Amino acid sequence: MQQHRALRVISAHHRGLPDSGRASSCSRGLRSRDALTGLLQTQQSVGPAAHELRGLRSFSVAQTSATAPQSRGGKMYRSIVRLTSVVLVSAAVAAASPAFASGEPAKGSVGITAGTLGIGPEAGVALGNSFAVRSNVTFFNLSHDFDSDEIGYSGEARFRSVGLMVDYHVGGSGFFVSAGARLNKNHAHAYATPTTLTEIGDEDYTPTEVGTLHAHADFKPIAPTLSLGYSGHLTKGLKLGIEAGAMFEGALRVKSLTASNNGVDPADLEAERRSLEEDVAKYKVYPILQLTAGYHF
Known part of the structure; x- marks a missing residue:
């Protein structure tokens, strides 16, 4: 048409x-x-x-x-991965760069550290541009409730330790690996006050006979440590750092278990002490994650 x-x-x-x-x-x-x-x-x-x-x-x-939500989620995930990769590569390149390492060599450092070991002062001595010796003192309290043989305990861990570490800064960079040991004064107390008939050892006891159970525990006095981290080059100036690793303090040792009313057979208290020690014996390695801020002079 x-x-x-x-x-x-x-x-x-x-x-x-x-x-x-x-x-x-x-x-x-x-x-x-x-x-x-x-x-x-x-x-x-x-x-x-x-x-x-x-x-x-x-x-x-x-x-x-x-499929837009899935696409946006995938793009976000890929963006995070790319950003993380860029940050890590940039940090590695910066640490290896001679220009980044420029500065007057430091002889020592003072600062503060805080993390899973606790919080406290830290000091160090530089041995050239690749090695340093550090020492710190940390304090920290932690409360935790737990059950053992159907007895509910309220526990309090008191972290008290002094560390001495040797750091090797890889290739004179800001990244380091560290080995050392801590004078381990970490210890714990646990309390339980039964309100009903309670089995202790092989016998049942009334609340009046028991009163309050008190357990005291500690660790080996010396605990080796291994860690790695980043704290900047061994040059003068303000430095921020992070450290991650492990303290090999061994199993918690339950030293004693007592009943305040003295109505419990000592043999049953000893059996309960051993049972409590077995319940906590699986925790032999303590994680280290510390943040530091200090001045190198």
Whole structure:
């Protein structure tokens, strides 16, 4: 239909021209008619494909909308991984860079440390640009409730230790590995006050006979340590650091268990002490995670 209307327009225009113009116009009209016919045929052949393409595009948009939360989550995860990788690589390059290590060599340091060992002062002596000796004193209290043989205890751990470590700064960089030992004065107390008939050892005791149970425990006096971390180069200035590792203090030793009312057989108290010690014996390695701030001079 569109083709017939176009031909009528071309014919009408052709009749209104002189003979010379008609010949030229006719030639142009034939070319226009051929072009128009080709265009209509192309439109007819491409139409279904274009319609199909529009359908596929709509389906694709719908699929993208349906999976948008997953896509955003994946992009966020990848961004976090990339950012972490960039930070780690930048830190490693900076630590290895000679320009980054520029500065006047330090002879010693003073500062403060805080973390799982507790909080306290720290001091060190630099031995060149790769080795240093550090010492710190830490204090920390922690309360914790637990059960042993169906007796509920309220425990309090008191962390008191003095450490001496030798640090090796890898290649003179800010990254270090450390080995040392701590004078381990960590100890714990636990209390239990039964309110019903309670089995201690092989016998049952009333609350009046028991009163309050008191357990005292400690660790080996010397505990080796291994750690690694970052504290900046051994040059003068303000330094921030982080250290992670382990203290090998061995199992907690329950030294004594007493009953305040003296109504419990000592043999049953000894049996309960051994049972309590077995319950806590699995904790032999204590994690180290410390943050430090200090000045190197």
